[in-house]
Amino acid sequence: MTVHSPDARAGRTTGADDRAAKRDRILDAAERVFAQRGFFTAKVTDIAKEAGVADGTIYLYFKSKDDLLISLFESRMERVNALLAAAVAGATDPHAKLMAFVRAYVGMIAAQPTAAEVMTIELRQSTKFMREYSAQRFGELLRLLAGVIAEGQAAGQWSDAVPAPHAARMIWGMLDELALAWLLGRDAGGRRGRKPPPAADDGGKKFDIVRAADWVGALVTQGLERRSNA
Amino acid sequence: MTVHSPDARAGRTTGADDRAAKRDRILDAAERVFAQRGFFTAKVTDIAKEAGVADGTIYLYFKSKDDLLISLFESRMERVNALLAAAVAGATDPHAKLMAFVRAYVGMIAAQPTAAEVMTIELRQSTKFMREYSAQRFGELLRLLAGVIAEGQAAGQWSDAVPAPHAARMIWGMLDELALAWLLGRDAGGRRGRKPPPAADDGGKKFDIVRAADWVGALVTQGLERRSNA
Amino acid sequence: MTVHSPDARAGRTTGADDRAAKRDRILDAAERVFAQRGFFTAKVTDIAKEAGVADGTIYLYFKSKDDLLISLFESRMERVNALLAAAVAGATDPHAKLMAFVRAYVGMIAAQPTAAEVMTIELRQSTKFMREYSAQRFGELLRLLAGVIAEGQAAGQWSDAVPAPHAARMIWGMLDELALAWLLGRDAGGRRGRKPPPAADDGGKKFDIVRAADWVGALVTQGLERRSNA
Amino acid sequence: MTVHSPDARAGRTTGADDRAAKRDRILDAAERVFAQRGFFTAKVTDIAKEAGVADGTIYLYFKSKDDLLISLFESRMERVNALLAAAVAGATDPHAKLMAFVRAYVGMIAAQPTAAEVMTIELRQSTKFMREYSAQRFGELLRLLAGVIAEGQAAGQWSDAVPAPHAARMIWGMLDELALAWLLGRDAGGRRGRKPPPAADDGGKKFDIVRAADWVGALVTQGLERRSNA
């Protein structure tokens, strides 16, 4: 039976897998198109074309354009959270966990800039609805990080001057801003050829995002102040 | 008062002032509507209604909806940059300058949350064009902050492990993320009544944004690590 | 009929034919609406309604309202030029060719007054752009006619007191003006019920446009002057 | 009283004259703007600016944009009809009258091309309403010409194979088409730099419109045919 199924050729397996595969193809296409055009500017037709399906097909897999956006966010966020959780789980003490988190995140940015661009720029703040929605999902990520901080504070290793949840926010803010700067700086000048004045560096031009992990580590753990005994 | 001015009668101001005043009224209205609906969702009609003018009047003051957005951004950004510059100028040593910057910013957020919401959420990443455009304007702010950092580093007071421009980015990221958390937490639940699970605090709920200045100060200058000699 | 054509079932034509057919339906509808309301006064909605399609459908077949106008002009002009060329080709000597041209044209006016009205009145001089555009297309028609004149002049049959291209223009002017008079006279009084004073006939009231061919023939070949030997 | 009137300076006379003068200024401005942009494309603001008055002022002299169009048409048509009538009145026999008519018309075209452009192109066929309206005014002109023809026919000088009113139409058509060709050819290539293929002359390029009077004379009186006894 499977042999004669039109989908059985080329090693394809079940219909359910086919369905999932096509859904993923659409999500990947949406990611590319959103990254290029932005969510509101992106047209469903563009995504369909990029995915190699008909416009109507999109609606067999997603209820609406909004639903597609949310599903994409969901999908990528799961991936991110899983990766970060694994990184943290692979370390032992709080400091190592923090660095693992930071390194995992910047590594991901560097490895998948298109996905990162969509996450960092397009998906986050598109609509009020999305904003509230994403807050929940980012919550997981933030709680993971806050857990690490709290652990370090509980161990007496880190100061508890800053409540762990807010410290987590702040660290996340650093990472996020660095990611944004790197992503926007990547193709600086862009299609408009308009370059910002190169004289005064505002940190927005090409730099090594992976190295930025060390900056975050340095700032977060030791701060700017020179240690008297260092 | 002087009766010979053609516009002085009946307390009327000059035509130029009238024009600027109405322009401002439209910008204020746009700010409120963008904050409520988001840029793409906001309709020109809504803004006109909010400003108490006819639809067509908008186009006597702005070339297009895009132009309105950019003008709003420009206007608010000037205000922000001026305020921060003044705060920094009022302080003497790098540490005081940094704290002045941070306090001025969080104070502004607290004082004008609607404006802050638009700046932090809507205006920043609306379109590719806007993104590039805003990058330039944020550049000013970042260079101001980077200047303070560099000054502290040059004075030997602060470590130069992190290049000043990137340190500025990171500090900005912290402030921005805290602002975002506070702004979204302010009316959490929103018009959809959907509340995030209250159990695990992710730092997104009501907190005192002004107090957050101290957190930033603490984290930036001393880091998390407990001083050996403290 | 042949069952193996994938589109032959149920008498359906090919998709390409469908597309062309609907395009034509829209053009026909536009012709009627332009004739009735004029190009600038005609609303896209009117055309859509007349064609029995949705507004948006127009834009699946034409880039803009302007494009629709141009396409209509193009379509009708091709038809006219082909008909006139065929008429001329079917005659042998210059005089016969001239009369064939004239008769074909007035015949067309009589047979398709709506199309003629749009060609003669609406499409010709709508915009600067259209004007330049149409000049090119009318050029073909004028060159055909000029060729006939030149042939007669070369054969020594006709005087070359008037250069052929300008003679062609003049003959075309006669035809055009007669067509205009007839078209406007057809439904004189129109929807406003305002009738021109019927006393003095200015040639604008109902007359037989087909007979006008003989007038053109008479005037063009012999002029008004009575022949001394006639 | 008149001395102190603000309008009395510079030899200006009564208020009524002022009013008429400004009305004329607006009409002249409208003529220029219509010639340049076309009736539908021309904006009332453009005309006001060209006339050096405020937008609202237009409405103190004309009921509407349509009224302005009609008044302009009226004004220019009166001038044309008066001129042609005078020319015809200055001649004695039908042939001379005909040539006087023709020469007066082409002379006018050559002398006032802007006015001619508006008459020939813009004003004639703008709207259904205008079309019917202009038919009446052109009627005068056509009746004048038809009178000349009829006179020649009555004198036995000219064949009555073509009814005078229709002969008048045809002659008018020649003149009109020549005028059109000359007007459009004047600035051929125009603002788009798109030149029609120069190879095949269609009579649309620069020629002497005044000489065209002779062509009309030749064609109308003698036709194309070579006289056997010539």
Place this chain on the structure above:
DNA sequence: CATGAATGAGACTTCATTCAT
């Protein structure tokens, strides 16, 4: 399931006209 032509609500923007000054 897949297609993609068709739909039609709704957005932005223009511009003739008005009216308070």
Place this chain on the structure above:
DNA sequence: CATGAATGAAGTCTCATTCAT
């Protein structure tokens, strides 16, 4: 009379979504 800022109706065009094939 003159002004010109304001009005708001109306038009063109877009694009998410549907549904017959």
